[in-house]
Amino acid sequence: MVHNCHVILLIVLSFIFLPCMKSSQSNDLRPYIIQMDVSTMPSPFATHESWYFSMLSSLSVSLNDQDAPTHLYTYTHAMHGFSAVLTASQLMQIEQTHGHVATFPESYAQLLTTHTPEFLGLKPNLGVSAASNHGSDVVIGIIDTGVWPESKSFNDEGMPPVPERWKGKCESGTQFNSSLCNRKLIGARFFRKGLKQSGNRVSTKNDYNSPRDFLGHGTHTASTAAGSPVPGASYFGYAYGCAQGIAPMARLSVYKAIFLDETQKAAATDVLAAIDQAIFDGVNVLSLSLGFPNMDYYTNVIAIGAFAAMEKGIVVVCAAGNDGMAYSVLNGAPWIMTVAAGTVDRDFFAKVTLGDNSKNIHGRSIFPSNKTVYDGDLYYGRGNKRMESCDIFALNETTVKGKIVFCSAGDDMSEQISEANRCEALGVIIVDNKKTFLLPGEYNVPAVIIDPTDVQVIKKYIKEGRTAKASLIFGETELGLKPAPRVASFSSRGPNYISPSVLKPDIMAPGFNILAAWVPNKSVQMIGNQNLYSDFKLDSGTSMATPHVAGVVALLRSIHPDWSPAAVRSAMMTTADIIDNTGKPITDMVASTVASPLDFGGGHINPNRAMDPGLVYDTGSEEYIDFLCGLRYTSRQIGVVTQKHGYKCGKASLDLNYPSFIVIMNGTSEVSRSFKRVLTNVEDSPSKYRAVVNAPAGLKVAVIPPVLFFKGKGSKQEFYVRVDVNIKGKGKGITGKFLGNFGFLSWIEIGGKHVVRSPIVSASTLQ
Known part of the structure; x- marks a missing residue:
């Protein structure tokens, strides 16, 4: 059984407490x-x-x-x-x-993993979590940097025996014994032969010759996907709560294919070997928070291995990348579920108290809450007449040493903190007018980031003529922030460079400041000369978003073991959220402008709705091969991807039965494209659906027929969509240099509850 951290409301204090206390x-x-x-x-x-x-x-x-x-x-x-x-x-x-x-x-909440299950609507005794028994007996394979098996996130309390079908095993190696595996962690292997042959050394000095995680990344992703409940988890007091994976009753098998060597590279041979082994072992879901540079699918080992996994019914989930730019999305093969990163409704704050505590300013910070800067001298600038620039080598070390520096807005907050650190400042207050963010490890001095609207409060205080003093108090976590989710600034955007005719990424999931397990002997942060260690760490990236989706796939796999990987993807894409917690369209984290399906695919994942999608867009190997023919791949190249050698293309089509539609402009302002799609009923009863199009000016969409009738479970109906794009004077900036528009096609069940929504996007070619 799962040890749920049930929420109890104590009315007297209006705080949410866990029974862990x-x-x-x-x-x-x-x-x-x-x-x-x-x-x-x-x-x-x-x-x-x-x-x-x-x-x-x-x-x-x-x-x-x-x-x-x-x-x-x-x-x-x-x-x-x-x-x-x-x-x-x-x-x-x-x-x-x-x-x-x-x-x-003292306040407690079910924060990510301490908070994202709650943010995603996952409740212990309701919805997809209850229906799937929390992903019971589904095996998630994690290809990453290994695992720290002693972490409490991998304890197997309450888990039944390992399924007899499982073929995997635990390999012994440096500081790793096979007995460290259990009913939760049922497999652990490592692959380094390719890296070793490249001439790079792998030793206990810079990594373990075993499945043990040296970098921490693999432990973090594995616990995010399927970590066991751990009460009292936090990052130095931030995000305190009960840490739990998305599918806490799922099994984990870890395949270490990334080592910290002299060049810090993963060998393609090792990654492919890991995928190969995972398929043999019998994983149900494969999660890869890694990616190679954009390359043709016949040269990309992840695309090749994922195709073979897909044919075995394994859902392969991969990170979209952290470039943050258009056409930068990685892992874009259409048989892979490609994941973008979004924010959650949680953030971390500090308080700037001026002088005699009469003035308080709320600012952002993830500086470890083990140190408060109390009643420090506030340095405003030369003669306190203008704000000081804190850019590299802008400060006078003698002047600011031991003081709290109030910095004017700069180009790089990380550099400003580094400059304050160089000058041995007591702390730093930074003005941020770009809504950027810092990673937790970048807070190597006490730092608080404030909004430009708060600058005048500090200026007024300083001009009062008294000795300027300030205190910086850290450690505050807030939930329910709005708007959320937003598209993370670093998340790679589409279209996919290799095959832009398929919209990528597919889906967005939480990937910003995610709390999950970490290796306890690797420093997570340095304050001055002191290294800080923690069993849990806040981390950001599409690497963090990917295991969230893998965990949801495990929940769906437990409920619908007969669904194909394409059906699972379709269920998640067509039921995803496209509005935030303010009821408005999802926006970009930095620009605050409306985001596009080129940023988030079908939308932000909604696990409970994905369990019951009504209809799915299903796709199999033959259609993917026709797609490769449409890419004009040769028979040999197709054989490399599919293992079907000597294949002769009889049908070439870039129009896959995909849950999305994209029109590439190819340098023109007017273009038309037609699509054919087939929907499959996954409900037991007959149903009838009506097409509803929501499209802006410049995007004309026709659906034929406009009504579909399904006889029962497994029945199929085809339809056609024609999209006419005219962006003359009507274009809307979507991403980077791209012009185009986007809308949605929704199949709404007549007399029922299901809505099957697909994005429709027009986008210009790569500039």
């Missing part, structure tokens, strides 16, 4: 996190923990001790301080103690 029986007692400045610890105390206990023991209590404070934890590395259950008066006494820095009321 015991709530007080008293109405007056509350749990708090107390952050302390250990440099102020009185000399009689040998340790800061003894100081905390002495502080708690001195607090006033009632005669019957029913309100006696209860110590919970002492924090030494993630932060300096402690947590305790206190009354309001006891809290006030502690806050008046010399050395008190900050108080955080």
Whole structure:
């Protein structure tokens, strides 16, 4: 059974708590996190923990001790301080103690993996999670950098015996014994022969000659897809909650094909060997958060291996890439499910307190909450008359050392932080007018990013003429932020360079600041000269989005084992969300403009609706081969991809039975294209659907016939779509240099609940 972190609402505080913590029986007692400045610890105390206990023991209590404070934890590395259950008066006494820095009321939520299952609408006892028994006995193969088997995310408590059909095994190697596998982690192999032959050394100095993960990436992706529940997970206090994979009852088999060698490259031979082994072992889903540069499918080992996997009924899910530009999408073969990255409704914040605490500014930060910059001198600029530039080598080290620097808006926030670090600044406040973001590891000094609208508050405070002081308080996590999701700035956009006649990416999933398991012996961040370590890490990329989709595929596979990989993809694409949590179209993370299917494919994944799509666009090997013929591949080239050698093209067509439509402009402003599609009913009962087109000016769409009738499960109906594009003076910028429009074709069930939606896109050729 799955250990669900059920949510309990405590009305008194309006916080969401998990049962991972015991709530007080008293109405007056509350749990708090107390952050302390250990440099102020009185000399009689040998340790800061003894100081905390002495502080708690001195607090006033009632005669019957029913309100006696209860110590919970002492924090030494993630932060300096402690947590305790206190009354309001006891809290006030502690806050008046010399050395008190900050108080955080304890709040808990099911954050990603601590939060994305919740954001995706996955509930333990409802919908697709319950119907699939959380992906029970589906095997997800992860081709990545290996696994850290001791992570709590891979514990097998409550899992039944390994299915008899499973052929995989665990290989022993450097610091990895086959006994480390269990009923959750049922396979672990490593592939490095190709890398070794390339002349690069792989040793215990820079990686493990075993399935053990050195880089952390593979552990992160595996736990995102199918990690077991882990209460109390966080990244130095951020995103605190119960970490859980999308399909927590699914099995994992890890194939290490990426090693940290001298060139930091993965050998294609090793990647292909990993795919080959995974197919043999019997995985149901294959997740690859990696990609080779855009190349023809007959030279791309992922495309080749994925074709063979598809023919065995294995759904192959791959990352779209992190280039963030048009025509940069990777892994675009139409038999692969290509995943874009989006944001979630969660972010991390810090507070800038000016002077005597009368002015507070809310800013963004993921600086580890084990350090608060308290009452530091605020440096505004030379003579405090203008804001200081914090670009590389712009600051005077002698002037700003030991101070909090208030920086004007610059081109690169990472460089600004580096400059503050070079000058040994106490902290830095950065103005961001581009809505960009930093990775958690880039916060190597205490840094808070504020909006331009808050600049005047600080300016006014400084002009008051007093000695400017500021405190930076970290560690705040907020949920329910709007708008969400948005397309992540780094997520690669379509069209696909190799075959632009198929819309890519296919789907968008959470990929921004995702909390998942990490290797405990690899530093996640450096503060000054101190390396920080954590069992969980926040990470971003289409690498993080991919295992979310793989986990959802596992849920669907458990419910619909007879569906083909194309049917699974269709179900997810045609039921995806195209609006955010404000009820408006999904936007771009940076530009805040309306995003396009070239950015998010069918939309943001909606697992519960994908379980019951009504109709699917199914596709098989023969259609994919006709597609390769349409790409004018030779018989030999087709044989390389399909293993069908000597194949002679009798039919060539770039018009696949795909759940999307795209018209490439080829340098013109007017063009027409016709499509043929076939829909298959996956419901038991007969049904009738009506076509509804939502298209902007410049995009004319005709559907014939406009009504389809399906007799029962498995019945098929074909239809035709004609798209006429005229973008003269009506073009809308979609992505980069591309001009075009987009709309949607929806098949709406008459008298029923199903809506089967497909994007229609026009886009210019590569500039």
